[in-house]
Amino acid sequence: MTKELHVVLGANGVTGRAVVEELNARNLPYRTVGRQPMTDDHYVQADLLNPDDTARAVNDATHVYVCVGLPYDTKTWERDWIPLMTNVLDAVKDKRPKLIFLDNVYLYGPLDVPFDEQHKRRPKARKGKVRLAVTELVETTCEEHDIPYVIGRAPDFFGPGATGSVVYASFLERMLTGKDPLFLGRIDQLHSFAYTADIGRALVVLGTSDKANGKTYHLPLSGKLTIVELADLMNKELNTNFSVKATGPFMHALIGLFVPIVKTMKEMRYQFDHPYDMSDALFRKDFPNFQSTPIETAIQTTVQSFQQ
Numbered sequence: 223m224t225k226e227l228h229v230v231l232g233a234n235g236v237t238g239r240a241v242v243e244e245l246n247a248r249n250l251p252y253r254t255v256g257r258q259p260m261t262d263d264h265y266v267q268a269d270l271l272n273p274d275d276t277a278r279a280v281n282d283a284t285h286v287y288v289c290v291g292l293p294y295d296t297k298t299w300e301r302d303w304i305p306l307m308t309n310v311l312d313a314v315k316d317k318r319p320k321l322i323f324l325d326n327v328y329l330y331g332p333l334d335v336p337f338d339e340q341h342k343r344r345p346k347a348r349k350g351k352v353r354l355a356v357t358e359l360v361e362t363t364c365e366e367h368d369i370p371y372v373i374g375r376a377p378d379f380f381g382p383g384a385t386g387s388v389v390y391a392s393f394l395e396r397m398l399t400g401k402d403p404l405f406l407g408r409i410d411q412l413h414s415f416a417y418t419a420d421i422g423r424a425l426v427v428l429g430t431s432d433k434a435n436g437k438t439y440h441l442p443l444s445g446k447l448t449i450v451e452l453a454d455l456m457n458k459e460l461n462t463n464f465s466v467k468a469t470g471p472f473m474h475a476l477i478g479l480f481v482p483i484v485k486t487m488k489e490m491r492y493q494f495d496h497p498y499d500m501s502d503a504l505f506r507k508d509f510p511n512f513q514s515t516p517i518e519t520a521i522q523t524t525v526q527s528f529q530q
Contacts, residue, residue: 228252228429229283229319231270231310232290234260236384237324237376240422241287248426255279271302276309283319285429286310294386299352307356311363321364321371322429324421325438327493327500329354335499339375339438365436372428373438374421377500378493381418381520382527388494389415389452390528393466397456398528402464407494409449409468414500417444417520427509439505445517446499455518459525 228245232238233254245252254265268275270290280286288310292298314321330337331345345351357373364371380389393403424441428434447455453466505512515523 226251226284227282228285228287228426229255229280230287230289231255231279232288233265234258235289235291236381236418237291237379237421237425238287238289239383240381240418241289241425242422243419244422244426248430250426250430253279253283270306270309273309273312277313280310280313280319283314283317285320285322286314287322287324287425287429289324289425291386296348296352299349303352303356304359307359311359311367311369314369315363315367318367318369320429320435321360321369322425323357323360323371323373324425325357325373325375326353327375327377328352329357333493333496333498335497336501337499338501339440339504370432370435372434372436374425374428374441375438376416376421376441377414377443377498379416379418379421381524384418384524389524393453394456394525394528397453397460397462397464403453403456403466404469405449405466405494406469407449408496409453409466411495411497412446412448413452413494413498414443414446415452415517416441417515417517417524419520420444420514424505424509424512427512431509433508437504439508440500440502442502442505442512442514443500444514444520447517452521455521456525459522 228250230238230241230252233242234256242252242254252264254262255268257269259267266279268279270276290306292302328347328350329343329345330341331350334341343354345354360371378388380387384390393405396403421441428439449466453464457464
């Protein structure tokens, strides 16, 4: 029997760390991979834009989790995502470890609601077109070379350390400094959220289940609520009474002058001006014993982590 080795690419990010925590909890052998130097017996420093580094990073792996997060910049995505994923796929073609790819919903484009894994892929935004190209590359390459794979698609997520989340940037971040939170879109629309710890647990579930092979799953949600309801939960935890304020296109552009991630989110604004009702029914059907963290608990843990 082949000795298992779970390799986590992008292990320095919040979702990569969540995967590592679950592997630890299950006592599964793992290797963590990231670009920055780190002192850790499990860690390998590698640049996934370098083919040799990538091959070294996944050597002897039986499972490879792709949890890489590139800077939230359209030009960077257009330049780096395809070469990076090509390097990963080239590195696994020979020994064919199972590939677990953490995806998002950008490839769908404007959403019909509620939406599931069969939603049409019709991205209009440049970031969405990049994500579609990457996903298609994973699907076609894995099928052509008989590489076992599964795609886990996450909605907007939040959790400890997730400073790039829409729940943190200009939202919880402002509440923690005594200011009303801002949201880049309508605050009365239903929005689906996932919690980072649940994402990590779910990806390991998919990685260790043969019945998931060749499938795409929407990862389990923590909850669906409006932005007003989200602010209410945070107010409860902070013992405050802030009012969330919606920002129109002009204010969005103005804030973007000072908060770079806000500026780059402009082309994705359609996700925040309309309902974002994602279905995780397929995952729930195939893995009925999975329990998501209650959103109240997830919010409490997230808020407390940023207060420390």
